[in-house]
Amino acid sequence: MDRLLWSTRGMLRPAALVTLVLAVCAALLAAPASAAYGVRIEVLSSPRAELVSDGDVLIGITGQNLANLEVRLNDRDVSDAFSGTGERLVGFVSGLRIGRNLLAAAEARLAVTNYPRSGPMLSGKHEMPFICGTAAFRTLAKVQLGPPTGNNCSVRTRIDYLYRSKKDRSLKVLPANRPADLASTTTSDGRRVPYIVRVETGVINRSVYEFAVLHDPEAGAPTPERAPSGWNGRLIYTFGGGCPGGWYQQGSKTGGVGDDIMLGRGYAVASSSLNVFGTNCNGVLAAETMAMTREHIVETIGVPRQTIGWGCSGGSYQVFQIAENYPGLLDGVIAACVFPEVGFATLHTITDALLLDHYFKSATGWTDAAIRAATGFGRVQTIANLAGAGRRIDPRVYCPEQLPVAQRYDPVRNPRGARCDVYSHQVNIWGPHAGATRRPLDNVGVQYGLAALNAGKITAAQFVELNRKIGGFGKDAGFVPGRTVADPSAIDTAYRTGQLVSGSGGLSGTPIVDYRQYTDELPNGDIHLAFHSFSLRERLRRANGDSSNHVMLVQSGNATGGFSTGNPVLKSALSALDKWMDDVDADGGQGSLHDRVVRNRPASLTDACWSPQGEKFVERQVNGIGTTRCNSLYPVWPSPRQVAGASVANDIIKCTLRPLSPAAYDVRFTPAQWAALRQTFPSGVCDWQVPGVGQQGPGDPWPTF
Numbered sequence: 001m002d003r004l005l006w007s008t009r010g011m012l013r014p015a016a017l018v019t020l021v022l023a024v025c026a027a028l029l030a031a032p033a034s035a036a037y038g039v040r041i042e043v044l045s046s047p048r049a050e051l052v053s054d055g056d057v058l059i060g061i062t063g064q065n066l067a068n069l070e071v072r073l074n075d076r077d078v079s080d081a082f083s084g085t086g087e088r089l090v091g092f093v094s095g096l097r098i099g100r101n102l103l104a105a106a107e108a109r110l111a112v113t114n115y116p117r118s119g120p121m122l123s124g125k126h127e128m129p130f131i132c133g134t135a136a137f138r139t140l141a142k143v144q145l146g147p148p149t150g151n152n153c154s155v156r157t158r159i160d161y162l163y164r165s166k167k168d169r170s171l172k173v174l175p176a177n178r179p180a181d182l183a184s185t186t187t188s189d190g191r192r193v194p195y196i197v198r199v200e201t202g203v204i205n206r207s208v209y210e211f212a213v214l215h216d217p218e219a220g221a222p223t224p225e226r227a228p229s230g231w232n233g234r235l236i237y238t239f240g241g242g243c244p245g246g247w248y249q250q251g252s253k254t255g256g257v258g259d260d261i262m263l264g265r266g267y268a269v270a271s272s273s274l275n276v277f278g279t280n281c282n283g284v285l286a287a288e289t290m291a292m293t294r295e296h297i298v299e300t301i302g303v304p305r306q307t308i309g310w311g312c313s314g315g316s317y318q319v320f321q322i323a324e325n326y327p328g329l330l331d332g333v334i335a336a337c338v339f340p341e342v343g344f345a346t347l348h349t350i351t352d353a354l355l356l357d358h359y360f361k362s363a364t365g366w367t368d369a370a371i372r373a374a375t376g377f378g379r380v381q382t383i384a385n386l387a388g389a390g391r392r393i394d395p396r397v398y399c400p401e402q403l404p405v406a407q408r409y410d411p412v413r414n415p416r417g418a419r420c421d422v423y424s425h426q427v428n429i430w431g432p433h434a435g436a437t438r439r440p441l442d443n444v445g446v447q448y449g450l451a452a453l454n455a456g457k458i459t460a461a462q463f464v465e466l467n468r469k470i471g472g473f474g475k476d477a478g479f480v481p482g483r484t485v486a487d488p489s490a491i492d493t494a495y496r497t498g499q500l501v502s503g504s505g506g507l508s509g510t511p512i513v514d515y516r517q518y519t520d521e522l523p524n525g526d527i528h529l530a531f532h533s534f535s536l537r538e539r540l541r542r543a544n545g546d547s548s549n550h551v552m553l554v555q556s557g558n559a560t561g562g563f564s565t566g567n568p569v570l571k572s573a574l575s576a577l578d579k580w581m582d583d584v585d586a587d588g589g590q591g592s593l594h595d596r597v598v599r600n601r602p603a604s605l606t607d608a609c610w611s612p613q614g615e616k617f618v619e620r621q622v623n624g625i626g627t628t629r630c631n632s633l634y635p636v637w638p639s640p641r642q643v644a645g646a647s648v649a650n651d652i653i654k655c656t657l658r659p660l661s662p663a664a665y666d667v668r669f670t671p672a673q674w675a676a677l678r679q680t681f682p683s684g685v686c687d688w689q690v691p692g693v694g695q696q697g698p699g700d701p702w703p704t705f
Helices: 013-028 260-264 282-301 314-324 342-362 366-373 381-394 450-454 462-470 488-496 531-544 568-584 593-599 629-633 671-680
Strands: 038-043 056-064 069-073 081-085 088-094 099-105 108-115 157-166 171-175 185-186 193-194 196-204 207-214 236-237 268-272 304-312 333-335 512-517 550-555 608-610
Touching: 013 608, 038 108, 056 069, 056 081, 056 260, 056 282, 069 088, 088 260, 108 207, 157 568, 185 260, 196 282, 207 282, 207 333, 236 282, 236 314, 268 282, 268 568, 282 314, 304 314, 304 568, 314 333, 314 342, 342 366, 342 381, 342 531, 366 381, 366 450, 366 462, 450 488, 512 531, 512 568, 531 550, 568 593, 608 629
Parallel strands: 236 268, 236 304, 304 333, 333 512, 512 550, 550 608
Antiparallel strands: 038 056, 056 088, 069 099, 081 088, 099 108, 157 171, 157 196, 185 193, 196 207, 207 268
């Protein structure tokens, strides 16, 4: 045929030209009028296509000429699920099978991995036993959820419409006819709307979730394409505090979703019972629960402009670990009573306090001033306070009341029972070992009271006896003469999977507002010590070269409103954080996300403290005692490990050892004292100037177990 069309000189024959034109016209008529090209498929409801749940997913498709695009899920046509313009389509796709699914559109392909609504997705196999809490859960509509159905503590999802009363600002069930005391509100984007709140309550990942948002039911049910009528486009996810007792239970409360300011400004507000650390003291399970709950919210009302994490104490554990290890879930955080994480920042300090408390109960010849110098705490009472919290590593102490006694661990009567300690609750992270769980806990080589010795605040004899007798913990957290030795595998896991927050992961590009009510000097002591904020700041600085994405705000312990939007300081900080995130999103300039966050921090959002009388001092917060106006008001007392020579970063699990040397001390020891030290530290003492044993940066984000 080709030879018939072309002449010997390479030119088309006249008859062949007609034939070719007819063929081209036929081909054009047979082709689609506007073939799509440059097609890209992405998951909108989850940051990771390999981690979606509940059999459905919100999908975005971009490209050109998409008007008649065919979209297929596992060879099933799902094109009708999509709507939008010719260059962007959005569709809620349901019917995913458990495991791998394939979405196809034109030349684009996307594999999506689906997990069941009951989980697990990230955190490893479900913990057993597991006590349901739905019967005790009371919704914002003041209704008990009732007994669970099935093995995963599920209940029927319910939707309630409430309204804010003008009279007492309470939330009440919306009647069929609009009540006379229905309040109105102005959202953060300037719209005046009736203060009517849609509240959804259900169970995801064996956790009771609830989320609330301004929405008038007369507008019809919200969808991803038709957002709630009063939503400002932002989501606040609240995280509850605690840790002791946070295992083997579903829980019967969340971090709270009924805040007047948050809802009134138009935020969607969400939380879940396994995001209360007093119910679930496991950062990976908390991240999984938040990810699955947020995914459902996105599939219900649309993609948030930003998601803010809001939490105090155990809530701060969660916001930092989630932002660090699971980027894409939180865009900014407001945290209070701050700790970087539970497993190290907190556990190192409270278990040291437990050992110190045990020692000082029988020690003689110590004054309160000497005890404070040796431990670092501003109050002697802090030792006993923290020692009680340190019992969360004991499998017999903090069992939740919901767990029947017959199911609890006892080394003699029930050695296979449920172990009620923080490490056993995290066994999927650390791994089982010898009937218990591998522990990343170590005090080998730690010289308790070292700085106090060198400063002349304790004697050489006191220093030697303290370190000779302080000891460590056995398998069940009983006191033993030898020091505690961390499991090498657990150390590796801690660093590699970000269980110890380094600040080099997602936190490096996260705007952080660190709010603290000062409690270091409460009469009976307190666990929420100020140095923890400086631990986080120092880790950020080491990881990123600066810590300018971290703002510290400090008030007295009795500041009006505390950690709530009733506090003018936090109300203002929330508005400033919105601007900060908006400006980062709008910044198309050069540099990393960290660079964009730093250069867009609002001028109104800077380090500051307030006196007990309310006077504001704008100055960089400094770790120390009495060197600035702020730390004169609110001294930052060190931890026992800082007194032993560790950095405020508090990021070394097991220290590297160096040989004992008399030249390393500012005092002289007697021969007997030196012999006792050599016996106490046969392998040497901590060298805090070098990295710890196994210390390394984190691996890939989104670790699974």
